[in-house]
Amino acid sequence: xxxxxxxxxxxxxxxxxxxxxxxxxxxxxxxxxxxxxxxxxxxxxxxxxxxxxxxxxxxxxxxxxxxxxxxxxxxxxxxxxxxxxxxxxxxxxxxxxxxxxxxxxxxxxxxxxxxxxxxxxxxxxxxxxxxxxxxxxxxxxxxxxxxxxxxxxxxxxxxxxxxxxxxxxxxxxxxxxxxxxxxxxxxxxxxxxxxxxxxxxxxxxxxxxxxxxxxxxxxxxxxxxxxxxxxxxxxxxxxxxxxxxxxxxxxxxxxxxxxxxxxxx
DNA sequence: ATGGTTGAGCGTCAA
Numbered sequence: 318x319x320x321x322x323x324x325x326x327x328x329x330x331x332x333x334x335x336x337x338x339x340x341x342x343x344x345x346x347x348x349x350x351x352x353x354x355x356x357x358x359x360x361x362x363x364x365x366x367x368x369x370x371x372x373x374x375x376x377x378x379x380x381x382x383x384x385x386x387x388x389x390x391x392x393x394x395x396x397x398x399x400x401x402x403x404x405x406x407x408x409x410x411x412x413x414x415x416x417x418x419x420x421x422x423x424x425x426x427x428x429x430x431x432x433x434x435x436x437x438x439x440x441x442x443x444x445x446x447x448x449x450x451x452x453x454x455x456x457x458x459x460x461x462x463x464x465x466x467x468x469x470x471x472x473x474x475x476x477x478x479x480x481x482x483x484x485x486x487x488x489x490x491x492x493x494x495x496x497x498x499x500x501x502x503x504x505x506x507x508x509x510x511x512x513x514x515x516x517x518x519x520x521x522x523x524x525x526x527x528x529x530x531x532x533x534x535x536x537x538x539x540x541x542x543x544x545x546x547x548x549x550x551x552x553x554x555x556x557x558x559x560x561x562x563x564x565x566x567x568x569x570x571x572x573x574x575x576x577x578x579x580x581x582x
Numbered sequence: 583a584t585g586g587t588t589g590a591g592c593g594t595c596a597a
Binding site for chain 1: 585586587588589590591595596597
């Protein structure tokens with residue numbers, strides 16, 4: 318089973334790129350963030366035409382928005398509709414009908430957190446920290462969580478080599494110690510970092526390159542903001558991963574690239 | 583310290 322997560326930064330604008338992703342990588346399940354489309358305008362017909370008959374989404378005008386597109390049957394899980402008391406379309410979850418039993422899938426778009434890493438002067442940072450804490454609480458209350466995959470744009474690069482310069486980014490939102498500690502506390506023993514299962518922590522690994530560099534490849538000031546976690550019982554099924562870097566050079570690209578996990582299911 | 587770019591959708595705001 319191939320699962321892709323991608324912050325697409327407007328689904329309607331990048332439908333042609335979605336089609337390219339599908340042609341190149343044939344994912345069974347695609348989790349999207351920043352769809353930026355209200356539910357009544359969701360491009361359902363084109364998505365179905367691409368072969369994804371099982372589709373769930375939660376979108377709003379202009380901002381945020383998450384969706385799961387699947388070739389396998391899905392049951393939407395109506396849990397935790399609200400995070401931090403807001404209905405701002407940052408989480409959607411489903412059970413995937415998989416061989417050997419259902420897989421529980423969570424797709425998150427964590428708040429970016431604004432520019433200043435201080436909740437007293439920046440409410441967006443406070444929101445991000447509260448969201449991470451609430452997510453940790455929610456998952457730690459789930460006893461015996463198994464056969465669960467969590468993906469998304471978590472907007473935190475937790476490890477030293479998840480950013481181009483650990484030293485220079487220690488004060489930059491996404492890599493500050495309070496954020497990275499909180500993200501790792503959420504991951505805890507509940508989840509395995511599936512990408513780092515394949516790529517040692519000593520190697521640089523990025524999934525996002527800013528639009529604000531003339532040549533992203535030459536500057537290579539990347540960060541690993543997009544993640545795939547799995548419960549430890551799935552560790553033996555982790556088969557392959559891919560960071561689809563080439564997508565950063567597709568026409569009118571997202572600043573995030575798709576990330577794929579293949580499970581032996 | 584600052585600015586650099588992109589998207590949604592028409593105000594700037596968010597990233």
